Amino acid sequence: MKLNMKSGKLGMLTVLAIVIYAVMILSSFISEMDDFMLGYEMGSNLGRSITDSTKQESAMKTVYFLDLKAGESISTFPDTICNLKGAQKIPIRFDKAQILADAFSKDDKSALRLMKQLEIPLSLLMLVIVVLIPVFFIKLNISLKKEVVFDKSNIKCMRWIGILLILYYFVMLTVSWIVYKTNLMMFEFAEYKIQFKQPDLIWILLGVVVLLFAEVLYRGSKMKDEQDLTI
Numbered sequence: 001m002k003l004n005m006k007s008g009k010l011g012m013l014t015v016l017a018i019v020i021y022a023v024m025i026l027s028s029f030i031s032e033m034d035d036f037m038l039g040y041e042m043g044s045n046l047g048r049s050i051t052d053s054t055k056q057e058s059a060m061k062t063v064y065f066l067d068l069k070a071g072e073s074i075s076t077f078p079d080t081i082c083n084l085k086g087a088q089k090i091p092i093r094f095d096k097a098q099i100l101a102d103a104f105s106k107d108d109k110s111a112l113r114l115m116k117q118l119e120i121p122l123s124l125l126m127l128v129i130v131v132l133i134p135v136f137f138i139k140l141n142i143s144l145k146k147e148v149v150f151d152k153s154n155i156k157c158m159r160w161i162g163i164l165l166i167l168y169y170f171v172m173l174t175v176s177w178i179v180y181k182t183n184l185m186m187f188e189f190a191e192y193k194i195q196f197k198q199p200d201l202i203w204i205l206l207g208v209v210v211l212l213f214a215e216v217l218y219r220g221s222k223m224k225d226e227q228d229l230t231i
Contacts, residue, residue: 112182112186139157165203180194
């Protein structure tokens with residue numbers, strides 16, 4: 001009976017953890033769905049343009065995603081927008097923008113090509129990490145349901161989960177840096193500064209916590225082995 005209760009609690013916690021993880025990934029994906037679809041469409045069009053030998057590089061267009069900061073003061077509103085309810089223009093400022101511009105810079109063409117080439121495999125690596133984390137988690141849960149706690153495979157799974165979470169953060173950080181440097185190569189505005197988008201630190205925090213639990217499990221495993229030897 002106790003075993004069934006433990007298994008039931010473990011199952012509930014597992015489902016809850018998977019749901020939270022899925023919500024974190026999906027909420028991030030859904031919030032940027034429009035940007036993703038726009039980037040995918042423009043990337044596909046750019047790919048077709050590059051393979052078309054008759055297409056001139058100067059005619060190739062793509063979309064850039066920018067994080068912006070308006071002016072030097074927090075009270076700066078450099079732009080205006082028409083308010084249809086009142087038929088008047090009101091001040092506005094932007095913190096994000098999508099810009100359709102030339103795919104390649106005239107000055108830093110080779111550097112820009114390198115940036116774009118690096119961004120693709122890193123984005124694929126992020127996708128692989130997102131898939132691998134729940135795989136290791138489910139494998140760990142199956143082992144725990146069998147009442148196998150102090151086992152080397154469990155410690156290995158937890159360490160992999162922690163490492164992948166930390167790696168996911170640093171891959172996102174690298175992609176953000178590439179996007180930031182690309183934007184700096186392409187644009188400079190009088191009223192706005194281009195900002196670096198910092199990834200959410202929750203990923204690296206989760207990774208460190210999981211690695212901490214893995215270390216606790218490792219110490220517990222060593223103590224158990226020592227007790228077994230003394231017995």
